[in-house]
Amino acid sequence: MFKQNKMKFIKKYLPLFVILSVIVVYFVWNKPHKDYSSIKPNITINSSNFINQFKNNSTIATEKYLNQIILVNGKVTEILTKSIILNNGIVCSLDSSSTNLEFVQINDTISLKGRFVGFDDLFEEIRLDHCFVMQN
Numbered sequence: 545m546f547k548q549n550k551m552k553f554i555k556k557y558l559p560l561f562v563i564l565s566v567i568v569v570y571f572v573w574n575k576p577h578k579d580y581s582s583i584k585p586n587i588t589i590n591s592s593n594f595i596n597q598f599k600n601n602s603t604i605a606t607e608k609y610l611n612q613i614i615l616v617n618g619k620v621t622e623i624l625t626k627s628i629i630l631n632n633g634i635v636c637s638l639d640s641s642s643t644n645l646e647f648v649q650i651n652d653t654i655s656l657k658g659r660f661v662g663f664d665d666l667f668e669e670i671r672l673d674h675c676f677v678m679q680n
Contacts, residue, residue: 620649
C-alpha cells in the first residue's frame with residue numbers, strides 16, 4: 545500500500561520538480577556578470593600606504609581589504625599585456641573590457657580601480673583583478 549502511494553506521489557510531482565530544476569539552472573547559468581566598471585570604490589588609498597599596510601601585518605590587511613573595490617593611486621613601474629604593476633608591489637589584472645592602454649606609460653602616476661583578491665607572500669605582491677584605469 546505504501547509503495548503505491550509513493551509511486552503515485554513520484555509520478556505526480558516528478559515532472560514538476562524536473563521543470564523547476566531546469567528553470568533554476570537556466571537562470572543561474574545565464575546570470576549576468578557583475579559590471580565592475582560602474583561600481584563605486586569602497587576605499588581610496590595611495591599605493592605606498594597600501595603596500596606598507598601589508599608589510600606591517602599582511603593578515604590584518606588582507607581581512608580588511610578582501611573583496612573590496614579599491615581605488616589605488618600610484619606610479620606605473622611595469623606594463624604587461626593584461627596587467628599593470630604599481631610601485632613594484634601592486635599587480636592589477638585588467639578587466640577584459642579595459643583594453644585601451646596606449647596612453648599609460650611607465651613612470652606615470654595613475655589611479656586604478658579594482659577588486660582586492662589577495663596578497664602573495666612569496667613575491668610580496670598585492671593582487672587586484674577587474675581593474676580599470678580611472679585617470680592619467
